[in-house]
Amino acid sequence: MSVHCKGMWDHLNCWPPAFLGETVSQPCPDFFDSEGKVQRNCTIDGWTGLLVPHADACGYTFNETLQFLGETMYTAGYTLSLISLTIAIAIFCLFRKLHCTRNYIHIQLFISFILRAIFIFVRDAQLFNNEELYHCDSYPVACKVVLMFSNYSILANYSWLLAEGHFLFTLVSRSFFSLKKHLAWYIVLSWGLPLIVIVSWGCAKYFYEDEGCWETRRHEWIWWILRVPVLLTILMNLIFFLGILRILVSKLRMPDAQRNEFSQFKRLIKSTFFLVALFGLHYILFVFLPVEVSSSVFKIWNVAELALSSTQGFVVAVLYCFMNGEVQHEIQRRWKRWRLTRPLPSRRRQHHGSISHSGSPHTQVSLLPCSPGSPTTGGPPVDTVEM
Numbered sequence: 001m002s003v004h005c006k007g008m009w010d011h012l013n014c015w016p017p018a019f020l021g022e023t024v025s026q027p028c029p030d031f032f033d034s035e036g037k038v039q040r041n042c043t044i045d046g047w048t049g050l051l052v053p054h055a056d057a058c059g060y061t062f063n064e065t066l067q068f069l070g071e072t073m074y075t076a077g078y079t080l081s082l083i084s085l086t087i088a089i090a091i092f093c094l095f096r097k098l099h100c101t102r103n104y105i106h107i108q109l110f111i112s113f114i115l116r117a118i119f120i121f122v123r124d125a126q127l128f129n130n131e132e133l134y135h136c137d138s139y140p141v142a143c144k145v146v147l148m149f150s151n152y153s154i155l156a157n158y159s160w161l162l163a164e165g166h167f168l169f170t171l172v173s174r175s176f177f178s179l180k181k182h183l184a185w186y187i188v189l190s191w192g193l194p195l196i197v198i199v200s201w202g203c204a205k206y207f208y209e210d211e212g213c214w215e216t217r218r219h220e221w222i223w224w225i226l227r228v229p230v231l232l233t234i235l236m237n238l239i240f241f242l243g244i245l246r247i248l249v250s251k252l253r254m255p256d257a258q259r260n261e262f263s264q265f266k267r268l269i270k271s272t273f274f275l276v277a278l279f280g281l282h283y284i285l286f287v288f289l290p291v292e293v294s295s296s297v298f299k300i301w302n303v304a305e306l307a308l309s310s311t312q313g314f315v316v317a318v319l320y321c322f323m324n325g326e327v328q329h330e331i332q333r334r335w336k337r338w339r340l341t342r343p344l345p346s347r348r349r350q351h352h353g354s355i356s357h358s359g360s361p362h363t364q365v366s367l368l369p370c371s372p373g374s375p376t377t378g379g380p381p382v383d384t385v386e387m
Contacts, residue, residue, distance in 0.1 A: 005017060005018045005042035023039055023041050024040055038052065038058070074310050081117055081312070087317070088320065092106065092107055095334070097326075113313035113316065122149075123150040126146045143213040143214075144202075148198055151198055152194055155193075155230070158230055158234075159191070160186075173247060201226055
């Protein structure tokens with residue numbers, strides 16, 4: 001008797017080849033958290049539908065609305081982050097007065113967010129657009145390589161968040177340090193250490209858990225190779241965050257701060273929100289969620305985490321670039337210059353002096369503005385601390 005029904009993936013179960021008239025049973029998918037089984041018949045017309053629907057066979061009502069909401073927020077969030085981060089990088093690169101070490105670090109952070117979003121989209125395309133290929137019998141090397149790059153971009157993103165936290169803490173706690181030396185070390189460590197971690201994880205998966213597209217977690221210790229660096233990054237950034245807040249509070253208690261206590265207090269609140277969004281401390285809400293939870297709790301947790309993680313790049317771009325007083329001042333200055341140099345058909349164009357105002361622009365959100373620099377030196381401006 002020859003095989004009549006070919007192997008098939010139905011988005012939830014992989015059905016092996018079957019003979020005509022054969023009834024095949026498959027266990028409920030893991031996320032249903034059920035020991036039930038689903039069945040199909042192999043007929044002369046091919047596979048039948050499920051003899052008993054998942055909702056009945058697995059004792060679970062699938063929430064289509066919640067799934068659609070999560071997928072929509074996920075796609076829209078990463079798309080919005082990609083667009084906003086690309087614009088932010090272009091602004092920092094095009095305007096020479098914004099060239100300084102702090103913004104160079106911002107650009108690296110933006111690139112890590114962009115790589116994270118791109119590889120997540122590529123990973124999803126590999127895993128879900130070729131489901132018959134990847135979920136049944138064959139798992140090409142490309143699928144595993146894409147997953148490695150996706151995990152590497154996530155680790156690099158956390159590393160650059162840590163670099164931002166350390167840089168900010170160092171600037172507000174020290175009076176002098178080498179900016180170029182710090183930038184070089186940040187680049188080496190923030191891109192290099194995640195590479196070592198991901199290679200170690202890839203070797204462990206290859207030798208001890210070479211299953212599927214490496215998305216399984218049968219051996220918990222292999223998963224902890226990725227999780228431990230993330231937890232350490234969050235912990236260290238939390239330490240930097242508390243240290244910066246301690247310094248800000250101590251400055252509020254200085255005698256010369258009493259006159260502007262109210263305005264500085266508002267700035268402290270704004271800076272607190274800025275640092276929380278920057279350091280990604282919202283992940284603490286999800287990192288310690290127990291592994292064994294009910295399906296409804298897991299889905300709610302998953303939607304919330306997708307919403308926060310996918311839009312974090314957009315939030316960082318807004319706080320670092322679009323709400324930055326220096327950026328706003330430079331864009332306004334360029335806009336005024338363009339309007340003044342534009343030919344006027346109705347009257348002669350008047351000649352104006354320098355349109356830049358004296359004094360450095362006020363930075364609304366960023367604690368660390370780039371100084372305007374000396375017009376005679378021609379070099380990039382130096383990072384300063386405005387407290």
